[in-house]
Amino acid sequence: MTDALLQISALEKRYPTKWGGPVLALCGIDLTLRRGDFLALRGPSGCGKTTLLHCVGALLRPDGGKVLIDGIDPYALGSSARSAFRAAKVGFVFQNFHLVPYLSVLDNVMLCALAGGPRSHLETQARDLLEKFRLSHRLRHRPSELSVGEQQRVALVRAVAGGAKLILADEPTGNLDAENGGILLDQLAAFAADGGAVLMVTHDPAASDRAGHRRNMQDGRLTAATNDSDAN
Secondary structure (H helix, E strand, O other): OOOEEEEEEEEEEEEEEOOOOEEEEEEEEEEEEOOOOEEEEOOOOEEEEHHHHHOOOOOOOEEEEEEEOOOOOOHHOHHHHHHHHHHHHHHHHHHHOOOOOOOOOHHHHHHHHHHOHHHHHHHHHHHHHHHOOOOOOOOOHHHHHHHHHHHHHHHHHHHOOOOOEEEEEOOOOOOHHHHHHHHHHHHHHHHHHHOHHHHHEEHHHHHHOOOOEEEEEEOOOOOOOOHHOOOO
16 A cells, blocks of 8 residues: 555646746646645746645646545545545645634634534534644634734634644745744654645745755746655
8 A cells, every 4th residue: 555645647737827828837747745745835936846845736737647635636536526626635834824813723723624524523623723832822813913923823824723734835935034933844744754645835945944855946847856855
């Protein structure tokens, strides 16, 4: 039985343009993440990093190649089934948090997991996670009442509350100071160590250094790994 959580093979994505041919944003990407992997992906703006995350996360259908998450191709599922699969398997952490401003911390965490079971069970799970992430004193607060670091921690708790095993993080430390960034990276590393996997896009050298593996991206292609242990 394979321990691969994410398998990407020959992945391509094209964007149409008004002039000339389409822009090839992803050019035959091959990548595997196994349980326990924490991979940082670096590269200049416009090289395809965020497009890759969206394709991997079943948000943007690729034009070629295949994505397998825990052995399942989400793009082979119907729209409703794909949404349910994404909610169960993939957690997203963004630079700008995307918390719902009028919901409490507890309700924000539960939001993405409400389809997964009875509310009482989900609330217990959410409370336990918030305590683990040192946020139990903030359950009833709204996002505007939190510090920036606390908001990002809530976003991370929300990403794992539904039981997801793959986290896709897009510049997660971009709005954080060094201390809060370090806390977040420790928590991402702990998530991977517990048997999950993390694919993180970042421009932050400190964040990249914290990951167990590093790759670079240029013009829609993955370049050579930073060190030998990062090879597929």
